[in-house]
Amino acid sequence: MIIAIDGPAGSGKSSTAREVARRLGFRHLDSGAFYRALTLAAQRAGIPPEEWESLDATDLDRFGVRAVPGDGGFRMLLGDEDVGDAIRDPAVNADVSTMAKVPAVRAWLLDRLRAASNGVDLVSEGRDTGTVVFPDADLKIFLVAEPRERARRRLIQQGVAEPSEAELAAETERLLERDRIDSSRAVAPLRKANDAVELDTTNLTFEEQVDRIVSLALERRERLAHE
Template structure:
């Protein structure tokens, strides 16, 4: 197979709706391949967190300028395995997962100016390759030339159950799961209907339904595809 055209390896783009397991899968695949993980959602979450913290009315987010975004002082800091998000120099990697941010992040991500502002930073992160990136428009907009694109899908109630477990929820009743599934489907509608880079499957993406797969199975599936595209022996230790 032709060697990767990027010095550090290929780019793997994982897209899909909220709760489909993109980020956790991307982290695991990156670790197995010795690649970096880029969670694009972390950048949007950090901007959302910073805007809320600064008291900027969500109804005015659509008119945010690049200069205003600069003043929020949001940065992603590369680590050996991924990115650490800071706002005003303070690590907010945990705080950007809070319910208030969850409730507003799709609104922020739908703002064309915000997506434009972030694009250079995201593409710079993948300039050398050796990257597993996840989001909703990674394979269609951010890295349309990624060597491997996968689109993860999953039953809404299974997505909801996984999300609640991830958040450490005590209430996993059918009623609560269905309510969370409805919330996720509402977010899907926002993400897929926005004008700026809507959620959609890339034409050349491999579709993987994770509903009946264990976490290890979905990671292994993508790792196998990645090794094929990168020309890495399946038994090779790349750590």
């Protein structure tokens, strides 16, 4: 069974998908981590973002980005280095949308993301998981939340326990710009799949949103078992 969870930055995709996978005993796949790892690799290689459009499959292979199963999900590696923490750096956040809109990058990753689902029950999350990567997913969820709440969550994730008004305003602006880029890109833009269930998490606790998705997943699995 494949569950696809999509939504804009700060909507709670990663933490929610990880916990849903844990509760169901599924493997968790963070598609955004692949884009982040490629972004980090390009930054470390000294390739400026304005040149990323010219990257091809050979360049991407040379970066040495790979994912290996571990801890109920996948560990992101650059060569033999685990970069799970490094890919969450603000500098990576600032450039990952540029990497994600490169056609060669999306084509390069598509087969790798799909290969991760072979023979396993999977909860995958990203921005085009239900529309492009797994268009036939058994359950599709599209998470949304008010921009200010998304900004608050993102800042807390970055270690800002009590964000100031100025920090919230600046982060909200960054997220809205990220939304604009992700929604308007020519290749696989951020959008809700026609058959996705939209879940507004603005006023939900973390446990509430996880409970709702787990409930939907169990209902869908029961239905599939009788088809």
